[in-house]
Amino acid sequence: MRAAIQETEKKRVVIVIDSFKGSLSSIEAGNAAGEGVLKACPSAEVKICPLADGGEGTVEALVNGMGGEMQFLTVTGPLGEPVESSYGMIKESKTAVIEMASAAGITLVPKERRNPLHTTTYGVGEMIRDAIGKGCRHFIIGIGGSSTNDGGIGMLQALGFSFRNKAGEEAGFGAAGLRDLAALSRENVVAELKECSFRIACDVTNPLCGNQGCSAIFGPQKGATPEMAEDMDQWLEQYAALAKEVFPEADVTYPGTGAAGGLGFAFLTFTNAVLEAGIQIVLEETKLEEQIRDADLVITGEGRLDGQTAMGKAPVGVARLGKKYGKPVIAFAGSVSWEAAACNGEGIDAFFSILPGICTLEEAMEKETARRNMSDTVEQAMRLFLAGRRKN
Structure with missing residues (x-):
């Protein structure tokens, strides 16, 4: 069993992930990510917020x-x-x-x-x-x-x-x-x-x-x-x-x-x-800015991270809000294209695919598999985040 990292100072993590269409809803993806954060750092205060961009969800x-x-x-x-x-x-x-x-x-x-x-x-x-x-x-x-x-x-x-x-x-x-x-x-x-x-x-x-x-x-x-x-x-x-x-x-x-x-x-x-x-409507109506303002880390994401994401889709909207308050922002996706590198210039400090290995699209989108992959990947990213904070 992996040992959790004990932090003397409680970290506040705000999770705002768009739905993984056909697999996880926004809340389901957020809950899985929150599970990963707490596996790495049980003392963390996790706030899960729903996200959408005006379309489905x-x-x-x-x-x-x-x-x-x-x-x-x-x-x-x-x-x-x-x-x-x-x-x-x-x-x-x-x-x-x-x-x-x-x-x-x-x-x-x-x-x-x-x-x-x-x-x-x-x-x-x-x-x-x-x-x-x-x-x-x-x-x-x-x-x-x-x-x-x-x-x-x-x-x-x-x-x-x-x-x-x-x-x-x-x-x-x-x-x-x-x-x-x-x-x-x-x-x-x-x-x-x-x-x-x-x-x-x-x-x-x-x-x-x-x-x-x-x-x-x-x-x-x-x-x-x-x-x-x-x-x-x-x-x-x-x-x-x-x-x-x-x-x-x-x-x-x-x-x-x-x-x-x-x-x-x-x-x-x-x-x-x-x-x-x-x-913008979703961010304003859910008062997300108030949550991000007091966060130590912002986690976002969507089913596929690509060049379109960088052009203003939901995760970038979250990232820009995070950068308004100087917060680190990490994104997670089911798949990541090479064009997703443009997201780094739009406020997403780092992004990760949650897939641990080669599989079919159907296997990747199976709800329990996606939930587990999200939790495991976020846990490892959270460990890296905490390790970097301790060195600083």
């Missing part, structure tokens, strides 16, 4: 970090069929935390049925409406992982907005509903919507239309052919022009309006919303 991270509870409901799924969905609610602050993917995500659509002409965001509006009915007036919404390209009109219809085509008929579901739009009405909008504020976790900077717009860039992965993408782009332009007649400040070029197939545009134009980096 955001609701769990914020509900855990803010003392909320989950709400469950059946909504209209992306294909117009009922799906079981959920969101978080923090009663004290009247805040709802929603992932649009829970109601309109691409994982809810089988590959053979992916077609943005027909997928809708209506269920997202139903979730918002449910939360409003339960007293929520503040919303944090992650809009990553969508299957839609409907400009958000499905969500808006669920909230009471009306979109009619040239024949006077209410627009149907999906991007096809944008074709031939002629009239927009807000006469029956949920009355309480004007009291609501929305923080939209949006890490996409694409505009609504054009060669960098949602149809051209994200349409293909949602099942669009080149011809469909071109049509949808034109329909979105017409929809935006109609919106601008009612909301003069509507701006199709604003960064992020193309997020989630135009859902970013819908929020920014039709509601009291701001588009923000997802990691």
